[in-house]
Amino acid sequence: MSANTVGFALLILGLALLIGKIIRVRVGIVQSLFLPSSIVAGALLLLLGPEVLGRIAGPWGENGVFTEPIVEVWSTLPGLLISVIFATMFLGQELPTPKRAIKLVGPQLSLGVSLASGQYVVGLLLAALILVPILAASPMTGALIEIGFEGGHGTAAGMRPVFEELGFTEGADLAVGLATVGIVGGVIIGIALINWAVRTGKTEIVTGSAKMSIEEQKGLFREDEYYSAGKMTSRPASVEPLSLHVALVAVAILIGLGILEGLRWIEQATYASVMLDEKTPLEIFAFVPLFPLALLGGVILQVIATKAGVAHVIDPQIMLRIQGWALDFLIVAAIGTLSLQAIGENIGAFAILAVAGIVFNVGLFLFLAPRIIGRYWFERGIGDFGQSMGVTATGLILMRVVDPEAKSPAFEAFGYKQLVFEPFFGGGLITAMAVPIIFLTGVWPLFFVMLAVFLVAVLSGLFYFRPREMRDRAEWEKEKGKSGAGQPARE
Structure with missing residues (x-):
């Protein structure tokens, strides 16, 4: 594959993204669904590529209007760009004061971990009871809800080499498909929940209407x-x-690569010699991808910069722009190379996982958020719901709708939670290690671990954080009643 081919493949991605943006600006249904331009662009490439146009008889070949090397570049690109996305997550970010961070992060982390670990519980239970024995699916399908929904397109595409090495090639396509369902469903269901909350008085900031302006709908x-x-x-x-x-960013990724290679070396020098059976050695880090360690590399680099007094050189907004570019190109490439055949051959498992993931996320959000978060429970909880359905950006979009001027601590609390949450779930170490663990040990060991994590997260929220949060809400409602500011917010 020549350098010219790689360059031309990137140029086509850029053109597709521009066309996707034009469609977002011009087409009303795309605006009303708040579809990111990258998803529109990816769908366009999917239609023109081997999975749709390539299967229709015509003057084009089996790869549609593209060439096989170009499609190959696109299929490889997400695994590279995901490390860029994770390396930028904490670069340029200031660490909060411990007192305020602990106060805000507790219930927020309880909700976030409950959503993430619960997706494993639901997925693994479905795999053990339905998908494997009835549909003859791989046990590794049990991890797909968390990878696709909580992790999003980046994590789903980044896990492709792991799936392929473990003989579950269709897993990556199913995960990317679930990520698409998650991000679209997250925005649509999220907007519906916001309008319901506004009408029923469960929001404290927005009243009357939660609609965005025309410019916001167009994304301009x-x-x-x-x-x-x-x-x-x-x-x-x-x-x-x-x-x-x-x-x-390159240095952060290199730090992560050094850590990963060190862990693999330790693994090979110690327990990798233990054989689970005649052909399967006890290896975990051999299958762990680079991107969660790239995140750790970014944290280490940020700490070093802070200690050296040069943290001001790292601008968080520029890091967000780099992250956004990488995510846009990743989504376009991932959707453009999605295997519809793999989804079609596993449509039963795909549909069950998608429906179960959506029902679980909506149900847990409506049950848990108002019970463990005091003031602004909807404004703060909707961000975690959005992230549990798609990427972090989905959660930020929904928080932006329900709190347009950031008057509540929703954005701040969400950011603090990310510092603890991201290294483990949604593409972190747990996400990266879950599939190899299922491959080595089966469904039940990880199921019981995730069930324990889920119960600890839920019960700590209900019995530890709830009393304090409800006192804060009651005090605010009392003061609001005295000031005659209207009816207090309802749970």
């Missing part, structure tokens, strides 16, 4: 609006600020 800024995309932390005469931040 007005001419009189200003949004900073980053600041100049380096003089371009020495090094372009964007180049400096890309270099820092």
